[in-house]
Amino acid sequence: MFRRTFLNILFASCLALVAWFNLSPAASALGGKLPSVNQPAPEFTLPTNTGDRAISLSDYKGKWVVLYFYPKDFTSGCTLEARRFQQDLPKYRSKNTQIIGVSADSVDSHAKFCDSEGLKFPLLADVDGKVSKAYGSWIGYVSMRHTFIVDPKGILRETYTGVNPSIHSAEVLARLNELQSAAS
Template structure:
């Protein structure tokens, strides 16, 4: 007889195995939905931001590389670590003519507090209805999934990251950005 605890462990292992197979068999899908296609125009967007007045649009950054990262919630441990790492590496992104932009379902006020608390110097966009997160296959019910996209200066999606470890992710993105710029 299998114990309830062992049953749950086995069930979770099978689910993760199935998800891994699904994810490798269908790379254009992630837990948040259908991902936009690599080497195609990145979905355009315009969202309110915590920095300055008004909204930020993808088209505002033509001529620059864009690192667009989606994250679940301000002030949570993984999201705070990820934001700190992007901030720590921000001078390297600037040297590479790249703009880091964070997106979550939190509102502008929450983003402003988060930036103040963590000393973040890049914009966080308020996708409170999940519209942009959905366009990027990064929406799960009421929060954004932890996904990152590299968009080139012409607005073409060049890379997608869906299995993100917040501790090392910024360095992974920098390494891939360097490869893309050298190609």
């Protein structure tokens, strides 16, 4: 009985710590320095879930990019977030916007996750965390739940930390509308 209670408390404490890291301003400090808005977004090249070629941010010049970092394939919050982006994918495409997900999971894990969830946007394997670190989105051995909107010229226009996976795609779409209207 004591062991079960102890494990439940330990599990609850771990969940609280993860929530704190995802919602706290300290998350950015621990994950590294976030890139500055209205400056060029850090360039990267990473392998994708298809495994046939690597993807670079510069591949999407001329398009808006929603670059989202997340901790782990097949976990509840990450699955919900990916499903919401997939559900809204036609809206993003109509806005000349590419969704790209990044985590420390392998190409194989991403491929299984995409197949399982029917995802039609790329997931990139940042297994050493180099890109996550460049975006201030790395803690220990996983990517933090951060999202960045990059404009067609490669300029970072918005940063999200403390993401709520259930409503995040809707808030990104709303902000994308504002940014695109202001750019017109």
